[in-house]
Amino acid sequence: MGLSAINKYSKAKKVGEGTYAVVFLGKQVQTGRDIAIKEIKTGQFKDGLDMSAIREVKYLQELMHINVIELVDVFSAEGNLNLVLEFLPADLEMIIKDREILFSPADVKSWLLMTLRGVHHCHRNFILHRDLKPNNLLLAPDGQLKIADFGLARSLGAPNEDLTSNVVTRWYRAPELLFGAKHYTEAVDLWAIGIIFAELMLRVPYLPGSDDLNQIDVTFQALGTPTEDNWPNVSSLPGYNDLKIYPEPSRQELRKRFIAATESALDLMSGLLQLNPAKRWDTEQALLSNYFGKELPVPTKPENLPKLTKKE
Amino acid sequence: MADVEERQKDMCPICKTDRYLSPDMKFLVNPECYHKMCESCVDRIYSLGPAPCPYPNCGKTLRKNRFKLQIFDDILVEKEIDIRNRILSIYNKIQDDFDDLQSYNSYLEEVEEMIFNLMNGIDIVNTETKLKQYKEENLQKIDLNNNNREKEFEDFKKREEFEKNLKIQKLQLERQIEIEEKQLNELAKKEILNKLTTSNDINQTISQVKASVLKKSSARRKQLKEIMTSLQNSNNPQQEQHQESSSSSIPFTPFNGDRELKQNFNKLSNYYDPFIDELKLKKDYIAAGWKSELVYERILNEAFIGIGCFIQDEKKNSILLSS
Numbered sequence: 001m002g003l004s005a006i007n008k009y010s011k012a013k014k015v016g017e018g019t020y021a022v023v024f025l026g027k028q029v030q031t032g033r034d035i036a037i038k039e040i041k042t043g044q045f046k047d048g049l050d051m052s053a054i055r056e057v058k059y060l061q062e063l064m065h066i067n068v069i070e071l072v073d074v075f076s077a078e079g080n081l082n083l084v085l086e087f088l089p090a091d092l093e094m095i096i097k098d099r100e101i102l103f104s105p106a107d108v109k110s111w112l113l114m115t116l117r118g119v120h121h122c123h124r125n126f127i128l129h130r131d132l133k134p135n136n137l138l139l140a141p142d143g144q145l146k147i148a149d150f151g152l153a154r155s156l157g158a159p160n161e162d163l164t165s166n167v168v169t170r171w172y173r174a175p176e177l178l179f180g181a182k183h184y185t186e187a188v189d190l191w192a193i194g195i196i197f198a199e200l201m202l203r204v205p206y207l208p209g210s211d212d213l214n215q216i217d218v219t220f221q222a223l224g225t226p227t228e229d230n231w232p233n234v235s236s237l238p239g240y241n242d243l244k245i246y247p248e249p250s251r252q253e254l255r256k257r258f259i260a261a262t263e264s265a266l267d268l269m270s271g272l273l274q275l276n277p278a279k280r281w282d283t284e285q286a287l288l289s290n291y292f293g294k295e296l297p298v299p300t301k302p303e304n305l306p307k308l309t310k311k312e
Numbered sequence: 313m314a315d316v317e318e319r320q321k322d323m324c325p326i327c328k329t330d331r332y333l334s335p336d337m338k339f340l341v342n343p344e345c346y347h348k349m350c351e352s353c354v355d356r357i358y359s360l361g362p363a364p365c366p367y368p369n370c371g372k373t374l375r376k377n378r379f380k381l382q383i384f385d386d387i388l389v390e391k392e393i394d395i396r397n398r399i400l401s402i403y404n405k406i407q408d409d410f411d412d413l414q415s416y417n418s419y420l421e422e423v424e425e426m427i428f429n430l431m432n433g434i435d436i437v438n439t440e441t442k443l444k445q446y447k448e449e450n451l452q453k454i455d456l457n458n459n460n461r462e463k464e465f466e467d468f469k470k471r472e473e474f475e476k477n478l479k480i481q482k483l484q485l486e487r488q489i490e491i492e493e494k495q496l497n498e499l500a501k502k503e504i505l506n507k508l509t510t511s512n513d514i515n516q517t518i519s520q521v522k523a524s525v526l527k528k529s530s531a532r533r534k535q536l537k538e539i540m541t542s543l544q545n546s547n548n549p550q551q552e553q554h555q556e557s558s559s560s561s562i563p564f565t566p567f568n569g570d571r572e573l574k575q576n577f578n579k580l581s582n583y584y585d586p587f588i589d590e591l592k593l594k595k596d597y598i599a600a601g602w603k604s605e606l607v608y609e610r611i612l613n614e615a616f617i618g619i620g621c622f623i624q625d626e627k628k629n630s631i632l633l634s635s
Contacts, residue, residue: 185601
């Protein structure tokens with residue numbers, strides 16, 4: 001590919017720089033389509049490419065779905081690896097933080113629906129995202145939500161393979177990860193979606209722990225401390241010790257915390273926020289719930305969803 | 313005596329701190345019992361979770377997240393406003409929902425009766441069950457009304473914004489016209505003087521210059537008029553949009569039509585597999601949500617995932633799509 005690939009895309013301006021990549025805005029020369037080019041820094045790593053770059057390329061190449069970010073092309077130039085990605089100007093975190101924007105229940109439903117569809121696609125291909133948070137849910141100009149940042153993603157390997165529990169941004173980390181489980185499942189992504197759902201309704205992070213220990217406390221204060229009764233064998237997980245015991249919140253307490261939520265919204269949220277991963281809903285269960293199927297209002301069409309008011 | 317009362321009003325009854333010592337003290341109340349205490353007491357007592365109210369003979373269990381700032385000086389007013397808000401978010405019918413004024417009035421009467429009962433502790437159990445029953449029976453209607461109310465508010469805000477922008481535009485234009493007119497007048501004067509030195513017919517020259525000035529300023533006036541009319545007609549800029557969104561042609565499906573219900577294999581209920589059987593018994597596996605069914609599901613899926621896919625066909629289709 002070499003030179004010809006470079007000429008296919010134009011770089012306009014630098015928009016961001018991370019530890020292992022620089023992101024440029026650009027255009028696909030032939031079609032005029034807006035794209036983002038992620039240039040992976042290769043020089044400084046002795047052992048070759050950064051792990052997350054490899055993961056990103058590996059999984060994005062396999063996934064093709066309207067709610068997953070599209071990897072348009074990969075090429076190397078001047079010894080650097082370049083990922084050509086769909087250009088997505090906003091993310092859900094920016095929308096949540098923009099106080100000028102009012103959400104209707106239909107808007108929240110629409111965003112959650114698109115997230116679940118995207119994650120459903122990942123899971124049916126046995127890929128765990130492991131870093132779902134509003135910041136990684138990008139929004140296209142036509143309103144479609146796209147799951148991005150597959151730097152922590154992995155597919156499931158041998159049934160007895162150890163997985164690291166040090167994944168997912170702290171506030172969105174499922175209880176089995178907080179306890180240091182090594183054989184977790186897709187359920188960790190569903191927990192994160194549940195927390196995002198709560199955040200969309202509250203407009204502030206739902207369980208903002210200040211450090212890893214505090215996160216355990218905050219999580220169980222809100223949702224109750226798990227016991228051997230509601231979560232068999234939980235005490236065999238390495239992190240399960242020295243816990244303060246909090247009661248499980250009643251339905252009424254949840255109603256009061258989420259005033260705007262309807263009963264079926266609360267059903268879905270508590271399904272996604274089941275402490276025991278074995279009881280937690282999967283994407284199919286969530287998508288088939290009454291919240292999406294039976295209850296009004298119908299989700300807002302993507303093109304009518306609220307957009308950012310301020311431009312930087 | 314009055315002095316003592318005054319001092320007590322500004323003192324936290326729990327820790328006895330008063331406003332004199334900590335001027336930015338805030339009083340919070342909990343809707344369970346409406347006993348007031350200062351912010352630092354709430355932090356101290358409730359940061360570890362639910363605890364009983366420190367007032368003697370109260371005994372209600374309170375939670376930190378329910379505490380709120382006391383807005384009204386009179387605690388009874390505060391309580392009534394809370395109850396009213398709660399009831400009205402459920403009993404949210406409007407007059408259009410009723411056939412005649414009589415039934416609307418009796419509905420209002422009923423609502424006020426409930427608020428009064430809750431406020432004064434009369435028949436609380438019955439009233440609460442009535443409220444709950446009504447809520448369950450009218451869940452959809454309540455949501456709809458609340459949504460409508462929100463939407464109306466949004467529309468109102470949008471309209472306000474729109475009108476504000478127009479008004480600003482109008483003001484700017486008016487100012488511009490004023491300035492330009494002044495400049496034009498001066499220019500005209502100069503031009504008349506200039507021309508008078510060369511031409512003979514005084515009246516004709518003056519009228520010529522005046523006509524050209526008028527032409528220039530009339531263009532601005534036209535623009536102003538347009539803004540004025542759109543300001544007057546701006547009562548409902550959102551109407552068209554609403555009609556559009558209410559008609560959806562495609563029925564909603566949760567998976568967007570993208571769901572595989574047919575699998576290329578049948579799973580057995582049991583497999584002879586000593587390796588997996590051993591893992592099945594491990595406690596830390598079970599606790600982490602690991603299930604042997606999920607493992608079999610995945611292994612079988614991965615084995616058969618390509619069956620039924622014809623890459624040649626897909627390539628052809630994708631070329632068609634992209635072109």
